[in-house]
Amino acid sequence: MNVPRTGGMKLSTFLLEIVTPEHIVFSQDVESLTVRGLEGELGILPGHIPFVTPLQVAPIMVKTGGKTITIAVHGGFVEVQSDKVIILAESAELPEEIDVERAVAARERAERRLSVNQDRIDHRRAELALQRAITRISVSDKAKH
Known part of the structure; x- marks a missing residue:
């Protein structure tokens, strides 16, 4: 190469x-x-x-x-x-662009959605929303240390 x-x-x-x-x-x-x-x-x-x-x-x-x-x-x-x-x-x-409070609220919403039985499409959307929220929180936390 x-x-x-x-x-x-x-x-x-x-x-x-x-x-x-x-x-x-x-x-x-x-x-x-x-x-x-x-x-x-x-x-x-x-x-x-x-x-x-x-x-x-x-x-x-x-x-x-x-x-x-x-x-x-x-x-x-x-x-x-x-x-x-x-x-x-x-x-x-x-x-610096991440709204941590909003990300925490989104994580809680997604976790609630995942705790109830629902169809697969809604379940997948809630999983993706949870992943996005966790990613935002993780990036924000790392920037503070």
Whole structure:
């Protein structure tokens, strides 16, 4: 595999773009990225082999400038290209954008819905709502520590 080289050294960063139907949530050079695909956690470093895979509703970890940023990503796909990674998400939120009270209320609502018997479609929607709420709360908590 040909790894792009700059001045005889391997690249140390790549461009990460997180895009939702509404806007670009994040766009900057990063050192690494950890996402949760359908098969489990995936670590992505500069020069990674290109691929596309669906994402679970889960936080992603971005390392940039020596610090880690956790971002709530609610489904979608990750596309790894030779020099950049694009996450196309249904929605995504940076820690400072998360309304924790609203996320806690959404988690409680989803848990109540899951506790009563209902048809499969409503059950699946409640499970997804619960995953989104837990992801938001987790990302918000990590940002405070």
